[in-house]
């Protein structure tokens with residue numbers, strides 16, 4: 260089975276404090292993976308790195324064989340996020356909500372539109 264997520268030697272520090280320390284992790288395509296750990300273990304930081312919201316201090320992240328450092332935009336097209344809290348617009352129907360999110364997904368960003 261091929262890899263969906265491959266993390267090697269991932270480090271993150273804030274002001275010299277290591278919050279992710281040499282993480283190696285592989286998740287295969289089709290695998291269901293629970294990412295658990297004590298409070299402050301660095302789970303959210305790792306997920307933020309995987310979703311390009313936080314820059315790692317060092318290490319390599321590959322999503323579906325795309326190198327995050329070389330192609331952050333390409334990596335973004337490989338993942339989806341389900342939010343912890345309800346993010347539906349209650350004034351819209353379910354179908355309208357789905358259409359809204361589909362449109363946002365394919366909409367060019369404000370910078371692209373300005374150009």
Ligand SMILES: Nc1ncnc2c1ncn2[C@@H]1O[C@H](COP(=O)(O)OP(=O)(O)OP(=O)(O)O)[C@@H](O)[C@H]1O
Pocket residue numbers: 273278296297298299300301302303304305
């Ligand atoms: N932006 C930041 N600046 C400084 N320190 C941070 C920052 N974000 C996280 N930390 C620190 O990094 C460590 C790991 O935090 P993180 O939120 O990744 O842990 P977690 O495993 O998600 O914890 P929890 O189970 O409580 O959600 C903690 O000590 C936290 O205080």
Ligand SMILES: [Mg+2]
Pocket residue numbers: 302303304
């Ligand atoms: Mg967390």
